Amino acid sequence: MLYPSPMKIGELSKTSGVAIDTIRYYEKRGLIPPPARTVTGYRDYGRRDLARLKFIVQAKNLGFTLEEIGQLLTLRSTHERSCAEVRMVAESKAAEIAERIEQLTRIRRTLLDLAEQCGQSSADDPCPILKSMEEK
Amino acid sequence: MLYPSPMKIGELSKTSGVAIDTIRYYEKRGLIPPPARTVTGYRDYGRRDLARLKFIVQAKNLGFTLEEIGQLLTLRSTHERSCAEVRMVAESKAAEIAERIEQLTRIRRTLLDLAEQCGQSSADDPCPILKSMEEK
DNA sequence: ATAAAGCATGGAGTATACTCCAGGGTCAAG
């Protein structure tokens, strides 16, 4: 069995791309659990923390607030939370995300159309991105 | 031909769901063009403005900053901008969005799996959302 | 014609998510 050497906050910061202060901020906010400490009080992280941090970064880019990300992260077994409840939340979040995916797909489609038009016409007509919205 | 009655900011706010102050803020930021004014100085909007506003709201929910949204909105022919340039920007934005879609799809998949597990197991194992990230 | 509702401007205040000290221990290298 492999006992990994302690990963201090600086290393976690480098491997995750998240600033040290931000990591500590996430800890305060409860997004990452308080890590173990070395004898002298240094934070000591493991692989799980790295994964969690990466997830947070991704979710943030996708437009979730830290609040929402916290909810996603605690979806698993919060002891007092019934299974049916977890299921409902998970499904409703999934539906929400499906909606976002659709919207992104529409915007992307429009951008590609625009790019194509640029290949031949002069693209001087009213913004195609908006045109696609007016119909809704 | 139909000359639509002037839509003042209050009405635009109601139909778009965007607060009056926020609309004015977007105008300051250059996200929506300064509208025509009535004789007495009231802002007078048209259908285009409504579409634009809706687009901004959606894009914001999808995690774009106002800065980025501004770029998307001005993608069309900014006279001094060459067609090839517009095309490149549009394509790179489209690729960016495709990446987001993939990430959202992964998260959604995980949530659905989680919901399913909840149907039968006790969901007391480490957060599946994270498990799916550790492998990357 | 007067009150209530709506709009205008400029500027101050707020929430979220960081970001940056100050002051002070810890640790590896020379």
Added chain:
DNA sequence: CTTGACCCTGGAGTATACTCCATGCTTTAT
């Protein structure tokens, strides 16, 4: 055993995106 790099806490400061006045003109309803 000191110098430089790293870490600690607590708290102040910043950027983005609103949100809320104060003051004053316009429009609508009674």
